[in-house]
Amino acid sequence: xxxxxxxxxxxxxxxxxSRMGEDKCDLKYHGESLLNLQIDxxxxxxxxxxxxxxxxxxxxxxxxxxxxxxKGPLSGMLKGLNxxxxxxxxxxxxxxxLIKEESIKKLIDYSFDKDLExxxxxxxxxxxxxxxxxxxxxxxxxxxxxxxxxYSVMKxxxxxxxxxxxxxxxxxxxxxxxxxxxxxxxxxxxxxxGK
Numbered sequence: 365x366x367x368x369x370x371x372x373x374x375x376x377x378x379x380x381x382s383r384m385g386e387d388k389c390d391l392k393y394h395g396e397s398l399l400n401l402q403i404d405x406x407x408x409x410x411x412x413x414x415x416x417x418x419x420x421x422x423x424x425x426x427x428x429x430x431x432x433x434x435k436g437p438l439s440g441m442l443k444g445l446n447x448x449x450x451x452x453x454x455x456x457x458x459x460x461x462l463i464k465e466e467s468i469k470k471l472i473d474y475s476f477d478k479d480l481e482x483x484x485x486x487x488x489x490x491x492x493x494x495x496x497x498x499x500x501x502x503x504x505x506x507x508x509x510x511x512x513x514x515y516s517v518m519k520x521x522x523x524x525x526x527x528x529x530x531x532x533x534x535x536x537x538x539x540x541x542x543x544x545x546x547x548x549x550x551x552x553x554x555x556x557x558g559k
Contacts, residue, residue, distance in 0.1 A: 367476045368410035368469070372453040374444030375402045376494060378418015378431040379457075383542050388459050390421050391541065393550055398541065400425050401461045409465055409472075411454065417444035435510045437494055437517055442506045445498065457494040459541040462553065467531045472497055474529050482526035487538055491528060493517040 377389045377399055384391075389399040396404070399416060403425045406414050416424050417440040418431035429447045433439035441455055454472055456463070467485065475483040475497035484496035494517060505523055509515050541547050 366410060367472050369412065370450055371411060371472055371475075371497065372413040372415070372448035372450045373406045373411045374441060374448065374453045374455045375399060375406075375414065375416045375426070376418065376437050376440045376444070376455065376457045377416045377424075377428075378420070378434070378440045379437075379459075384544065384547070387421060388541055389416075389419055390423065391547055393461055397421075397423055398461045399423070399458050402456060402458060405463075405465055405468070406454070409468060413449040415444050415447050416458075417441070417447075433510060435515050438506055438515045438520060439510055441498065441517070442503060442510065445500050445503050445506070448500065451500045452497055453500065455494065455496055455498050457540075460492075460495065460538055461541065461550065462537045462539055463495065464533055464537055467533055467537070470531065471495070471529060474527075478527065479525070480527055481524040482521055484521070484526065484528050485531050486528040487531045487533060488535060490535075490538070492538065493521060 390397050403414055414426040415429045416426050417429045419428045429443045431440045431443045481499045481502055482496055485492045509519055541550055
C-alpha cells in the first residue's frame with residue numbers, strides 16, 4: 365500500500381522572512397531554492413499533489429496558493445488544506461530543508477495507522493508543530509481560531525486528536541533557517557539523506 369500517493373503536501377511558504385531580510389523560499393542550497401528542494405523531496409517520496417501556500421516569488425515547481433488572510437502558518441495551512449485533493453496533508457515549513465525523506469515517510473505511515481487528526485514530529489524532546497500530517501477536516505477549527513487574536517498552530521493541536529512521533533535524527537536535520545547565521549550554517553552542511 366502506497367500511502368504517499370494518498371496524501372497531499374503543503375509547503376508553508378508565506379512568511380515575511382523579516383529576520384532573514386529576504387524571502388527564505390528563494391535562498392539557494394546546492395543550486396536549488398529552499399522551496400523547490402522541499403517540493404523535489406516530496407515528489408521523490410511519491411507525493412503528487414503539492415501546494416506552496418503563500419509563496420510570492422516566481423520559481424515554484426508546484427501549485428501556488430495565495431494566503432490573503434496572512435495570520436501566520438495557520439492561515440497558510442487553511443488555504444493549503446482548502447486546495448488539496450486528498451483528505452490529509454503532510455505540512456512542512458519551507459525553512460527546514462534538511463529533513464530526511466525517511467522521517468517524512470515514517471510520519472505519513474504513522475498517520476495512516478492511527479485514527480488521529482494531527483501527527484507531529486518530535487526530535488530530542490523538541491516538538492515541531494510545523495512538520496506534521498493534518499486532516500483536511502480541520503479547516504472549520506482553523507477558521508474559528510483565526511477569527512480570534514491568538515492563532516498559533518499549537519492552539520489547533522490542543523483542540524484536536526493528536527500524537528507526536530519521535531524521530532532519532534541528529535538536530536542538524538532539523539536546522540531551521542530563520543537568520544543569516546542559520547543560512548551560513550546550512551551552506552556548510554552536506555548531509556546524506558537531507559537533500
